[in-house]
Amino acid sequence: MRRRHVLPRLIATLIAGLIALPAIAFETQAGSAYVVDITTDTVLLEKNADVPLPPASMSKLMTLNMLFEALEDGRVTLDTRFNVSQRAMDMGGSTMFLNTQDRPTVEQLIKGIIVLSGNDACVVVAEGLGGTEDAFARMMTERAKALGMENSTFGNASGWPDPDQRMSAHDLAILATRLIEEFPEYYTYFGMTEFPFDGRAPDNRFNRNPLLPMGIGADGLKTGHTQEAGYGLVGSAKQGERRVVFVVTGLDSQEARKTESAAIVNFAFRQFVMRKAAEAGEVIAEAPVWLGDADTVGLVPAEDISLLMPVTSREGIRGEVTWTGPLEAPIAAGTELARFTISRPGLNDTTVPLMAASDVGKAGFLPRFTAAAGQVFERARMLAGGADADDGADAPAVN
Template sequence: MRRCHVTARLLTTLLAGVIALPAFAFETSARSAYVVDLTTNTVLLEKNAQVPLPPASMSKLMTLNMLFEALEDGRVSLDTQFNVSQRAMDMGGSTMFLTTQDRPTVEELIKGIIVLSGNDACVVVAEGLGGTEDAFASMMTQRARALGMENSTFGNASGWPHPAQRMSTEDLAILAERLIEEFPQYYHYFGIEEFPYDGRAPDNRFNRNPLFDLGLGADGLKTGHTQEAGYGLVGSAMQGNRRVVLVVSGLDSEAARRSESAAIINFAFRQFVMRTAVESGQVIAEIPVWLGEAQTVALAAPEDVELLIPVTAHEGIKGEVTWSGPVEAPISKGDEIATFTIVREGMSDTVIPLVAADDVAAAGFLPRFTTAAGQVFSMARDLAGIGAGAEDAATEEPAVN
């Protein structure tokens, strides 16, 4: 494996005019936090992000994922009606105030879970899809594992306090990304601010998302609160062509959840800018070629690379080109033969492929013969040196103490 380090001042002109703000790592008071820019898949903040914690009602997002999957594979439709059991009716906490006489539709249950945080609605969905809530919780855990959510287990569908009900903030971000990207046809439900189901409990008809009225581009997803979990939020906001997902957990109050979430959104959008860091066809480096008509081949990016850059980054891009060598001719333009690891201070590395910028034909018979003969001569010389060293060692008199 061959490597070479490259420093390219590619961003000097791109960042001209950007106001340099003081560089800092956001210090959150949340017990756990995870913030990711979905547009570039860049993690902007993480704190205790892999620790399984009580998720409270934020785990309702997994119940919604299971329901959206059932919609997609045709097991239910938005008009499908579910029965309401006595167990669902008896759920405490936040509810839709369902009774056993009701036959809510899937669409009403989606709104009831998202806007009203209905614990009763979650039980209705769990029993409608899994037979029992326990069976549904087991299905949720298995599905979470399949989706790469390694730090999530479920004891129920609602987030009601339970020893098995645990999720990490990173897993909640993975889930939020899935709901946004895999189910765009249902995502608009997360932006509904009011749902007066059948005129019941008029004071409980508003979405609890604290970011909706702050002008930050927020359009989802779910709040959570229990005494054990504290106050949490899985939120998403869109500004321009960038979408940011944030997850915070373990805050002390509603006010803290609101102010901390707003501060994180401002940090994510104002401390970073998205720029074309590498352009398609831009030559990054040259590496040696073995047995070719040319001794080197230029390496270029196959497409534009958009990266988030801290607004204070005026030093250009630094990175490392890695390839397996020697690279033998013939080489065709566009062959992927190396990678470029881009390093940004305080941020995760980005690895992009590099391709040959030009064709390199194989050398003719005489150059190849000469190169091969040179290699044979070099190997013979090395072996002769090893033999002479061995003979010298054999004839050397032993040291006398």
């Protein structure tokens, strides 16, 4: 039987101290957008977030993911050198100005892709890891599906316009979060503001990410632009203990991309406040125990519970503990028994497991005998009345 317990006192504690500010509804001008606080796994904004769209150079993040994975499993090192094919040299658009005489290192290619958005560098990586760019694109698509990026397909490694090159804003956020969390030793490259590769393009050495010099905690990740895709940015910023990842695309100018991205960072860090819902080991609720040497057991989180709250709302916050019961003794301390779900207006629910706060042993013989006798009496009464003997039989067998 599923049991529910609503926690009004705890919710009153959560909303206490929230700052009353005028409500601000953020309406992005981007055609597609996704904003998530990855510290608390809280989605703050969605707009057409699961629609597959042309990602332009933002899809270079997937090429980098494939290269970082190759570094992690030892297939290459930062000093590994790749050949430059004629196909790579002939790539147009943003470039490192590589030629077929070059043998750039993996580290140079990483910087060339992140800072210079080099299409030629992407082809070099694709051919170096996949043999051909077409084969590498198929590898990218397969890997994306394995990572839960259900709305992503790839026709090339660079984001060059291609009907098979599609990613959703949500998928780009999944990918950005992975790059941050799984590859911290390589993520620092995303904060580089310039890369004067061999002095070949002195005017093309600067990172196009407009947020990096703003002093708002931005440290990545990748811009994108084609005529079909418009202007976009996969960004991340960290302030205090919180980190936000966001994706915007479909904007009509570089200035709009800069303004919209800065506004989203401000919205994410100013319109939500971190609150501690409970501490590790704090009793959230009591659950009844069947035939135990105690009638109830405390339910506690194993870790501190912190979550984001909208600063503009004190209404609609709800906490609920659910478990399947009755809980049968014996119960060992630390056993997962229940789930604690907190609902907040306009945000995704947060659910965490709750554990037994203490051991609960079996009751002695007399209480168990009495309970068994009661069950026999109740079953006999139901049979005598013509009812199905299984109706309402929630209690477990007594041993």
